[in-house]
Amino acid sequence: MKYVPRRLPLATMLLLLVLIVPAFLACGGDDNNADLDTPLTTGAPTATTGDDATATTDDIDASPITGGSGTAGIDTIGPFTVEELLFGKEIEAPEHEGGTLVQGGSQDISTLLPVVTQDGPSSAVQGLIFESVVSVHPDTLEPIGLLAESWDVAEDASVYTFHLRDGISWSDGEPFTAEDVEFTFLTYMNPDTGSPHGSVISAQIDSIDVLDPLTVQFTLTGTFPDFAVEIMVFNIIAKHIWEDIDPVAMHQDPGATGADPSRVVGTGPFTFEEWVSGEHLTLVPNEDYWRGAPALDAFIFKVLPDDAAAVNQLKTGEIDVSGLPPSAVGEFDGSQDVAVIDYPTLDFIFYGLNLDASKTTLFQDVEVRQALMYALDREAMLDSILFGYGEVAVGTIPTMSWAYNPDGIELKYPYDPEMAKQLLDDAGWVKGADGVREKDGQRLAFTMYTSAGNQVRESYLTVLQEYWAEIGVEMTPQFEPFPTLIERLTETFDFEAFLVGFTWGAAVDQSIMFTCDAAGGNGFNFTSYCNPEVDAILSEALSETDRDRRIELYTEFQNIVMEDLPETVMFFSRDIGGVRTRVHNLFPNGVNLLFNAHTWWVED
Numbered sequence: 001m002k003y004v005p006r007r008l009p010l011a012t013m014l015l016l017l018v019l020i021v022p023a024f025l026a027c028g029g030d031d032n033n034a035d036l037d038t039p040l041t042t043g044a045p046t047a048t049t050g051d052d053a054t055a056t057t058d059d060i061d062a063s064p065i066t067g068g069s070g071t072a073g074i075d076t077i078g079p080f081t082v083e084e085l086l087f088g089k090e091i092e093a094p095e096h097e098g099g100t101l102v103q104g105g106s107q108d109i110s111t112l113l114p115v116v117t118q119d120g121p122s123s124a125v126q127g128l129i130f131e132s133v134v135s136v137h138p139d140t141l142e143p144i145g146l147l148a149e150s151w152d153v154a155e156d157a158s159v160y161t162f163h164l165r166d167g168i169s170w171s172d173g174e175p176f177t178a179e180d181v182e183f184t185f186l187t188y189m190n191p192d193t194g195s196p197h198g199s200v201i202s203a204q205i206d207s208i209d210v211l212d213p214l215t216v217q218f219t220l221t222g223t224f225p226d227f228a229v230e231i232m233v234f235n236i237i238a239k240h241i242w243e244d245i246d247p248v249a250m251h252q253d254p255g256a257t258g259a260d261p262s263r264v265v266g267t268g269p270f271t272f273e274e275w276v277s278g279e280h281l282t283l284v285p286n287e288d289y290w291r292g293a294p295a296l297d298a299f300i301f302k303v304l305p306d307d308a309a310a311v312n313q314l315k316t317g318e319i320d321v322s323g324l325p326p327s328a329v330g331e332f333d334g335s336q337d338v339a340v341i342d343y344p345t346l347d348f349i350f351y352g353l354n355l356d357a358s359k360t361t362l363f364q365d366v367e368v369r370q371a372l373m374y375a376l377d378r379e380a381m382l383d384s385i386l387f388g389y390g391e392v393a394v395g396t397i398p399t400m401s402w403a404y405n406p407d408g409i410e411l412k413y414p415y416d417p418e419m420a421k422q423l424l425d426d427a428g429w430v431k432g433a434d435g436v437r438e439k440d441g442q443r444l445a446f447t448m449y450t451s452a453g454n455q456v457r458e459s460y461l462t463v464l465q466e467y468w469a470e471i472g473v474e475m476t477p478q479f480e481p482f483p484t485l486i487e488r489l490t491e492t493f494d495f496e497a498f499l500v501g502f503t504w505g506a507a508v509d510q511s512i513m514f515t516c517d518a519a520g521g522n523g524f525n526f527t528s529y530c531n532p533e534v535d536a537i538l539s540e541a542l543s544e545t546d547r548d549r550r551i552e553l554y555t556e557f558q559n560i561v562m563e564d565l566p567e568t569v570m571f572f573s574r575d576i577g578g579v580r581t582r583v584h585n586l587f588p589n590g591v592n593l594l595f596n597a598h599t600w601w602v603e604d
Contacts, residue, residue, distance in 0.1 A: 099604065104310045105301065113237070118524075128270040136233060153228075168267055183237075184237050270286055306453050307453070324576040326385075347572070351464070353566065448465075450485070452481055
């Protein structure tokens with residue numbers, strides 16, 4: 001959707017000429033969520049470093065309980081053939097074997113271990129090494145078996161039995177079995193690992209039973225129709241590699257840091273060769289990959305100093321794939337060497353305000369949080385910063401989702417600076433001599449963090465600073481390296497406010513960001529928000545099998561969060577990618593980019 005430009009603060013206009021390069025390959029994994037990013041092919045939420053823009057709405061039937069025949073009380077999903085994992089895409093036979101595909105990006109990875117991953121670049125790279133039990137169709141968001149050939153679902157969706165594919169081996173030659181699946185999920189659920197996904201997974205799984213080497217059964221804590229697409233998309237790790245490692249020390253293990261490549265063992269199409277922090281990461285083919293050896297000789301993820309470098313190197317051919325800032329799209333008009341593709345995503349851009357009173361007491365008044373939102377002309381920001389590649393967010397559920405229901409959202413926060421001023425007046429925040437509001441001797445002044453080198457993010461903060469200054473609020477932008485920012489948000493919680501992006505998985509549930517249990521490093525509830533009513537609604541929605549009722553519940557949840565505004569969704573994103581025409585069989589999308597990585601090939 002395009003908007004007629006509105007006036008942005010004058011000092012901002014020149015800063016919007018150069019924008020961020022989105023995390024093109026860093027939006028999911030064969031696990032699939034968020035800038036803060038998600039694993040690419042399956043659908044688990046993560047933090048992303050990508051650009052910001054949105055999807056169009058389709059009426060998608062993404063219910064995981066589809067397909068197959070079954071006995072009374074059990075629905076069988078699948079079996080899925082290996083060919084179905086190509087999702088009907090036309091795959092070109094390689095004219096050239098070998099060659100290297102180079103992806104450029106401005107953010108480095110942080111770990112090679114899926115269990116502890118919290119960022120998009122890491123999960124995207126991992127999606128080439130590791131795989132998940134279930135993958136997600138990039139167009140319909142329906143689950144499809146990857147490591148699993150099929151699965152059985154009890155009538156009340158409380159027991160799932162997965163039948164794994166026979167003949168799959170780990171890259172070191174050891175057989176892949178149901179014990180690996182059991183071990184992986186127990187590791188995710190172990191609080192000692194510090195997994196950001198642990199609380200969500202633990203809330204759903206009551207027990208895991210290995211029935212035979214290729215069959216694993218999950219008994220849930222209740223009805224959960226989205227289990228396959230929400231939980232079974234997490235990447236599986238090798239039990240024989242990790243079972244003797246203290247969970248507390250896993251994130252420092254050579255298999256996580258890359259210091260010992262022999263410990264980076266997956267079932268995916270590529271294996272790990274080296275990671276030079278801040279420079280590049282190299283993967284080489286898994287010649288024994290169960291779907292066929294990759295056509296490439298190598299895949300390189302190249303860390304670039306800034307967004308402009310990514311655009312320039314895409315032009316020169318030094319890199320083959322990169323996200324594009326909206327402002328750079330016109331530079332490739334008529335290019336015979338680079339194809340530009342934009343596509344819907346499950347991403348959004350949001351800012352968070354720390355509600356932990358031990359860190360700051362500035363945001364305890366809900367009127368302050370609401371005033372900050374009313375002060376923003378988001379339509380002008382969308383047009384001037386994103387060039388219309390996106391949509392002003394209504395609620396928190398992205399437009400691609402079947403639960404997107406903008407008509408049901410009561411508070412939409414149109415641009416209304418007078419309303420913002422009135423809310424602050426009513427809450428007792430009055431302007432001081434320097435024009436900044438204060439209350440009980442405390443100035444309404446704070447620092448907001450975002451990732452350095454991400455010029456779209458930096459532009460957002462510059463705009464927010466000027467809009468908020470107009471209502472008497474002083475915000476100081478602070479830019480820092482993305483790994484440092486992630487540590488601040490997930491470990492030290494040493495912040496007043498931040499702005500990042502987020503990528504959701506194919507499932508609708510947002511418990512990992514908004515429930516009480518997801519705070520304190522157990523998920524992505526960075527702001528320490530806790531509303532028991534929200535917890536209860538999300539819990540009910542997870543176990544509800546009726547689609548219409550679920551939409552009602554998710555709408556009710558959003559209306560509470562939109563009033564509380566602990567983490568404020570500003571835009572739903574649409575990504576833009578540049579791919580050099582020498583690259584074949586790469587299908588850019590915002591859900592499952594790596595589904596056919598073994599078929600990628602490049603011309604000489």
